[in-house]
Amino acid sequence: MKAIVYHGYGSPDILRCEDVAAPVPGDDEVLIKVRAASVNPLDWHFLRGTPYIGRVQFGLRKPKSTRLGADVAGQVETVGKNVTGLKVGDEVFGACRGAFAESVCVSESDVVLKPEALTFEQAASVPIAGLTALQALRDKGRLQPGQTVLINGAGGGVGTFAVQIAKSLGADVTGVCGPRNVERVRSIGADWVIDYTREDFTQSGQHYDLILDCVGNHSLSACRRALNPRGIYIIIGAPDGRWISPLPRVLQALVLSRLGSQSLTPFLARRNQKDLILLRDLMAAGKVTPVIDRCYKLEEVPDAIRYLAEGHARGKVIVSLG
Ligand SMILES: NC(=O)c1ccc[n+]([C@@H]2O[C@H](COP(=O)([O-])OP(=O)(O)OC[C@H]3O[C@@H](n4cnc5c(N)ncnc54)[C@H](OP(=O)(O)O)[C@@H]3O)[C@@H](O)[C@H]2O)c1
Numbered sequence: 001m002k003a004i005v006y007h008g009y010g011s012p013d014i015l016r017c018e019d020v021a022a023p024v025p026g027d028d029e030v031l032i033k034v035r036a037a038s039v040n041p042l043d044w045h046f047l048r049g050t051p052y053i054g055r056v057q058f059g060l061r062k063p064k065s066t067r068l069g070a071d072v073a074g075q076v077e078t079v080g081k082n083v084t085g086l087k088v089g090d091e092v093f094g095a096c097r098g099a100f101a102e103s104v105c106v107s108e109s110d111v112v113l114k115p116e117a118l119t120f121e122q123a124a125s126v127p128i129a130g131l132t133a134l135q136a137l138r139d140k141g142r143l144q145p146g147q148t149v150l151i152n153g154a155g156g157g158v159g160t161f162a163v164q165i166a167k168s169l170g171a172d173v174t175g176v177c178g179p180r181n182v183e184r185v186r187s188i189g190a191d192w193v194i195d196y197t198r199e200d201f202t203q204s205g206q207h208y209d210l211i212l213d214c215v216g217n218h219s220l221s222a223c224r225r226a227l228n229p230r231g232i233y234i235i236i237g238a239p240d241g242r243w244i245s246p247l248p249r250v251l252q253a254l255v256l257s258r259l260g261s262q263s264l265t266p267f268l269a270r271r272n273q274k275d276l277i278l279l280r281d282l283m284a285a286g287k288v289t290p291v292i293d294r295c296y297k298l299e300e301v302p303d304a305i306r307y308l309a310e311g312h313a314r315g316k317v318i319v320s321l322g
Contacts, residue, residue, distance in 0.1 A: 069099030145170025155181030291315030
């Protein structure tokens with residue numbers, strides 16, 4: 001089968017679309033024929049091996065795993081002997097490692113059935129970005145109906161899910177994005193949209209119960225100014241750094257948090273089948289609709305990653321295998 005592989009750290013130029021042996025599912029796994037995958041900043045970090053501190057885990061000199069792609073949607077082709085909840089032919093989506101390929105093996109517990117009304121491309125856009133937005137708003141942010149939330153980076157993969165999920169939780173939602181995304185962010189339900197080229201949300205005098213920061217382009221003290229006295233600031237994304245970023249910002253947030261009544265906290269999403277089911281239900285109810293920016297072919301994954309790395313995606317970037 002064809003798969004995107006990399007054997008050392010570097011730019012998207014080093015990625016190759018090669019013939020590799022088809023994977024064989026373990027007892028608790030299913031083999032999925034990949035119909036679509038989505039691209040995440042995570043792929044870019046794995047490819048570059050940055051921040052370097054992460055190489056302790058990914059592989060010091062070269063990547064331990066030569067495959068990329070963490071979000072998948074496709075059809076079950078083979079099931080392991082312990083798998084009880086899925087059968088051959090089922091259409092599923094979920095989280096995996098190595099989704100930029102014609103087939104991939106995943107644990108039964110990492111995927112859920114895809115609703116018929118959803119395309120494979122839409123389904124593949126959900127796992128990382130959708131889980132991040134849901135878990136950050138609901139669990140870390142404890143967002144309640146009527147509360148005010150600001151989403152910085154509202155036009156991107158996580159941001160477009162966060163706007164819709166925050167609305168579904170009954171919040172008053174402000175999205176911050178660039179001029180190209182203003183209409184899009186409004187159309188998915190934001191009550192207020194701030195174009196960051198015209199207005200700095202930390203200088204506006206408005207205060208929010210929760211700030212979900214997918215960008216990290218303001219100082220923490222500036223972000224605190226835009227929070228209510230008992231407000232919560234969640235670090236989802238931070239500016240790229242080669243060595244240990246975003247650790248300094250995270251440590252600073254933890255220290256500042258101890259000094260006052262506001263809470264400043266980092267967040268890392270976790271795979272969770274129940275939450276994937278909840279996202280599926282929100283989509284089936286029409287409360288969340290994935291926003292897709294562009295679709296690329298499997299052999300175009302280097303271009304897809306280059307585009308995402310420019311930092312101005314409008315929703316999710318997809319790899320479609322047809
Ligand atoms: N903590 C976790 O578990 C977790 C999970 C997933 C992702 N992340 C991180 O979260 C961040 C966002 O991920 P993503 O998948 O949403 O990335 P993405 O799809 O590339 O979106 C980034 C968005 O940021 C916007 N942006 C750029 N500069 C901005 C600015 N100055 N102000 C406001 N918005 C700005 C861009 O839109 P415009 O064109 O409008 O500028 C773009 O839509 C990344 O750093 C990623 O590594 C963390």
